[in-house]
Amino acid sequence: MPTAIAITRYQGMDALELLAPDGARATVLLHGGHLVSWVPAGGEEQLYLSPKSEFASGQAIRGGVPVIFPQFSGRGPLQRHGFARGKPWQLVLAEQGEDDALAVLRLSDDAATRMFWPHAFELELSVRVAGQSLEIELACENKGDTPLSFTAALHSYLRVDELNEASVQGLSGLHYWDSVANVERQQRTDLLLPGTPGTEDLDRIYYQVKQDLTLLEQRGTAERRLQIRQQGFDDAVLWNPGAAKCAQLADMPPEGYRQMLCIEAAAIERPVDVAPGETWAGLQSFTLLQSGQSA
Numbered sequence: 023m024p025t026a027i028a029i030t031r032y033q034g035m036d037a038l039e040l041l042a043p044d045g046a047r048a049t050v051l052l053h054g055g056h057l058v059s060w061v062p063a064g065g066e067e068q069l070y071l072s073p074k075s076e077f078a079s080g081q082a083i084r085g086g087v088p089v090i091f092p093q094f095s096g097r098g099p100l101q102r103h104g105f106a107r108g109k110p111w112q113l114v115l116a117e118q119g120e121d122d123a124l125a126v127l128r129l130s131d132d133a134a135t136r137m138f139w140p141h142a143f144e145l146e147l148s149v150r151v152a153g154q155s156l157e158i159e160l161a162c163e164n165k166g167d168t169p170l171s172f173t174a175a176l177h178s179y180l181r182v183d184e185l186n187e188a189s190v191q192g193l194s195g196l197h198y199w200d201s202v203a204n205v206e207r208q209q210r211t212d213l214l215l216p217g218t219p220g221t222e223d224l225d226r227i228y229y230q231v232k233q234d235l236t237l238l239e240q241r242g243t244a245e246r247r248l249q250i251r252q253q254g255f256d257d258a259v260l261w262n263p264g265a266a267k268c269a270q271l272a273d274m275p276p277e278g279y280r281q282m283l284c285i286e287a288a289a290i291e292r293p294v295d296v297a298p299g300e301t302w303a304g305l306q307s308f309t310l311l312q313s314g315q316s317a
């Protein structure tokens with residue numbers, strides 16, 4: 023029988039501390055449906071959370087996994103990255119199972135969302151941890167009687183010890199929109215080295231990402247390998263603010279950009295269309311293949 027997990031507090035906010043029987047852990051806030059921590063069984067923290075982040079109602083948290091909905095970035099008339107990350111979500115279910123722990127949260131339209139975005143919808147976020155893996159699923163049901171269309175992302179901030187030692191594998195051959203240079207390009211190299219050129223920001227939307235990506239990090243003689251898989255989301259965003267832009271972010275320490283890399287599962291280039299009564303779902307999952315921790 024699954025055991026129910028009670029709501030606790032984290033940084034003054036309602037939270038769920040998911041704990042799988044094998045020790046894998048994750049923390050999800052009801053605020054924004056925001057995942058702020060993931061620790062695989064026997065391992066260490068895999069997500070970056072800024073020590074200068076705000077934790078306040080209506081505000082975006084810097085780090086973890088913000089849920090971006092129904093608008094990515096400034097691509098539309100709504101507030102940047104949409105409203106879902108600043109709203110209180112409802113708890114549907116949180117439990118420890120035989121070999122995992124699972125939380126399901128829900129966000130529905132209300133008078134405030136309908137003022138900016140006139141649609142009846144139900145978003146459901148499911149977070150599951152077990153062993154070396156984390157799965158995050160976002161589903162959107164159209165509860166209205168007209169079609170709805172949105173862009174979205176699971177804006178995952180991955181923690182790295184040192185950006186200069188990190189690379190991303192699996193993007194080779196893909197076309198991407200370079201949001202810094204405002205130009206479309208094609209990825210030619212197998213490895214993307216986000217730490218070079220170093221002070222500049224990296225902000226790219228890779229299209230039609232079908233294959234797994236791997237975050238590689240050299241840690242002395244050991245290597246960390248984190249596999250990232252997505253389904254339902256066509257695009258992947260890679261973002262690091264670099265030194266100059268990081269210095270302008272009030273909720274980041276000046277050197278914070280060196281400890282993070284966002285690898286986001288996203289639907290941007292082709293917005294998601296959902297017919298009345300239909301449901302769309304997108305998934306991002308992570309598996310730590312090799313931790314790079316010293317024995």
Ligand SMILES: O=P(O)(O)OC[C@H]1O[C@H](O)[C@H](O)[C@@H](O)[C@@H]1O
Nearest residue numbers: 082095102103201225259261284
């Ligand atoms: O500062 P935020 O609103 O959270 O956005 C943080 C970042 O999100 C995405 O990765 C975008 O591609 C970036 O252009 C943006 O800077």
